[in-house]
Amino acid sequence: MTSLPTDPSAKKLGLVIDLDICVGCHACAVNCKEWNTGGHSAPLPDHEPYGADPSGVWFNRVHAFEVVVDNGDSRTVHFPKSCLHCEEAPCVTVCPTGASYKRADDGIVLVDASICIGCKLCSWACPYGAREYDEDAGVMKKCTLCVDRIYNTALPADMRVPACVSTCPAGARSFGDLGDPTSDVSILVAARGGYDLMPEQECKPTNKYLPPRSRKNGANAENIAPAAMEPPVEPASLLARMADRILSL
Amino acid sequence: MHPAKSVILFTTASGAGYGLIIIAVLCDLLGLLPRGSAVTLTTLGLALGLVVVGLLSSTFHLGHPERAWRAISQWRTSWLSREGVAALWTFLPVLGWGWFRFTNPDSATGLESGLAVVAALSAIGTLYCTAMIYGSLRPVPAWSNRLTPIVYLVLGPMSGSILLVCLSKVFGFESSMIDGIALCLVVVSFFIKKSYWRLIDDSPAISTASTATGLEGKVELFQAPHTGSNYLMREMGFRIARKHSARLRNICVLVGFAVPAAILIFGLVGPAITALSLVALIAAAIGLVAERFLFFAEAKHAQSLYYGESSV
Numbered sequence: 001m002t003s004l005p006t007d008p009s010a011k012k013l014g015l016v017i018d019l020d021i022c023v024g025c026h027a028c029a030v031n032c033k034e035w036n037t038g039g040h041s042a043p044l045p046d047h048e049p050y051g052a053d054p055s056g057v058w059f060n061r062v063h064a065f066e067v068v069v070d071n072g073d074s075r076t077v078h079f080p081k082s083c084l085h086c087e088e089a090p091c092v093t094v095c096p097t098g099a100s101y102k103r104a105d106d107g108i109v110l111v112d113a114s115i116c117i118g119c120k121l122c123s124w125a126c127p128y129g130a131r132e133y134d135e136d137a138g139v140m141k142k143c144t145l146c147v148d149r150i151y152n153t154a155l156p157a158d159m160r161v162p163a164c165v166s167t168c169p170a171g172a173r174s175f176g177d178l179g180d181p182t183s184d185v186s187i188l189v190a191a192r193g194g195y196d197l198m199p200e201q202e203c204k205p206t207n208k209y210l211p212p213r214s215r216k217n218g219a220n221a222e223n224i225a226p227a228a229m230e231p232p233v234e235p236a237s238l239l240a241r242m243a244d245r246i247l248s249l
Numbered sequence: 250m251h252p253a254k255s256v257i258l259f260t261t262a263s264g265a266g267y268g269l270i271i272i273a274v275l276c277d278l279l280g281l282l283p284r285g286s287a288v289t290l291t292t293l294g295l296a297l298g299l300v301v302v303g304l305l306s307s308t309f310h311l312g313h314p315e316r317a318w319r320a321i322s323q324w325r326t327s328w329l330s331r332e333g334v335a336a337l338w339t340f341l342p343v344l345g346w347g348w349f350r351f352t353n354p355d356s357a358t359g360l361e362s363g364l365a366v367v368a369a370l371s372a373i374g375t376l377y378c379t380a381m382i383y384g385s386l387r388p389v390p391a392w393s394n395r396l397t398p399i400v401y402l403v404l405g406p407m408s409g410s411i412l413l414v415c416l417s418k419v420f421g422f423e424s425s426m427i428d429g430i431a432l433c434l435v436v437v438s439f440f441i442k443k444s445y446w447r448l449i450d451d452s453p454a455i456s457t458a459s460t461a462t463g464l465e466g467k468v469e470l471f472q473a474p475h476t477g478s479n480y481l482m483r484e485m486g487f488r489i490a491r492k493h494s495a496r497l498r499n500i501c502v503l504v505g506f507a508v509p510a511a512i513l514i515f516g517l518v519g520p521a522i523t524a525l526s527l528v529a530l531i532a533a534a535i536g537l538v539a540e541r542f543l544f545f546a547e548a549k550h551a552q553s554l555y556y557g558e559s560s561v
Contacts, residue, residue, distance in 0.1 A: 202387065
């Protein structure tokens with residue numbers, strides 16, 4: 001049924017992504033691809049992976065943005081993005097067959113590939129571009145929040161987190177229950193001012209982003225400008241230095 | 250948005266088919282549609298033929314056409330599902346109406362007129378559902394506005410009325426009333442489409458690269474996730490036609506509205522020329538395909554903010 005759960009549990013599993021920490025190494029995207037091409041929605045096809053125009057299905061992609069503020073100060077922000085497992089998921093309600101659904105137990109949004117007709121409307125309904133169509137299988141695919149890892153008792157307990165979280169070398173990604181205000185992720189979001197992407201689209205995303213911290217010591221474009229730099233002075237003989245002085249007059 | 254041929258054909262062909270049903274019912278109730286079996290068969294055959302071509306075209310673009318029957322199950326939430334239900338339902342009153350006209354060549358019964366009205370209302374409902382498939386998508390501001398359903402609800406009957414004008418000339422039941430209805434619909438469609446274009450040109454942006462990332466300041470894509478393209482960029486990042494949108498809008502206005510209007514006016518004041526009304530039909534068809542192409546090509550999707558677009 002593609003109605004949203006009428007009686008959802010308080011549990012809202014999701015990710016918290018710290019834009020202050022992410023260094024844009026793409027390890028999360030690569031490990032996501034590696035796990036999921038053998039997981040719940042396997043395979044994640046690639047076309048011409050070694051050709052001139054490679055293309056494939058990825059559940060997690062790392063974008064990078066340049067942000068320029070009023071005083072001319074700029075910074076690069078690496079921006080990983082995957083499905084946000086929205087509370088008001090428009091991709092679920094537009095589905096004509098019931099293939100797209102949101103789990104009442106934990107809020108994970110999934111696709112039942114066995115009844116998906118491949119109409120692509122869910123990918124049109126998602127403002128975040130979280131759904132990718134598998135042209136080979138003719139069905140829509142998306143981030144499963146590694147539903148096949150997080151409940152997998154065959155894995156050691158510390159591995160039962162999404163592949164992107166387990167692999168992040170910088171600790172920029174956290175996984176947990178955002179519906180529980182006492183959970184580590186909820187405390188982190190409250191402490192750092194975590195926010196929703198595109199709140200105006202009214203999807204109420206579960207995943208939260210933490211903003212980059214402001215720079216230390218008030219560093220900005222003016223006081224770290226390259227004007228302070230002078231070319232290094234090479235060792236010179238007394239005669240050369242005197243000539244330099246005279247010529248500089 | 251990528252203007253897929255199958256979806257352009259689906260919306261224009263089924264729009265013309267449902268439009269023809271609506272206008273044929275209107276003319277029938279006004280006593281303008283003769284009860285001959287040739288007229289009934291041709292009119293309804295043409296209308297349902299266009300509807301079937303449209304529905305088949307939309308079905309064959311699916312990844313799994315053999316599962317298409319599942320699409321009628323989620324009418325509680327999905328406009329696509331409602332469209333499927335409404336489209337299938339509409340066959341019943343239309344075929345019933347046609348059956349009564351076919352078997353009672355002399356006069357209409359109350360039941361027949363009732364079925365005709367139900368057929369027209371069902372066709373209007375189906376057109377509305379088609380429009381709302383697009384009109385309900387908040388990430389595409391050019392679609393999720395109040396004018397999208399109105400555009401679909403006038404353009405379908407407009408193409409249907411021009412079809413009926415052609416049939417009236419071919420079968421010799423032409424009347425200035427039918428021509429007049431068609432002319433009114435062309436003029437109304439023109440003004441509604443013009444205001445739609447003004448609306449999408451003037452509407453302030455709903456989402457920006459800044460709201461998409463939650464970052465404050467001037468936010469620009471610095472590096473795409475991959476060097477190559479992907480499904481999202483191909484499906485929702487279509488940019489080519491936007492360069493030509495002004496020219497395509499002019500083609501749409503000139504060929505889709507001005508030429509049919511001029512021919513209809515000539516038909517009202519001058520002699521009835523069947524070939525001219527066929528020219529009007531072909532012109533309207535070309536204009537509406539251009540209009541529908543633009544409806545997709547000009548629409549920007551919010552997810553393109555992650556691929557270099559600055560606002561939608």
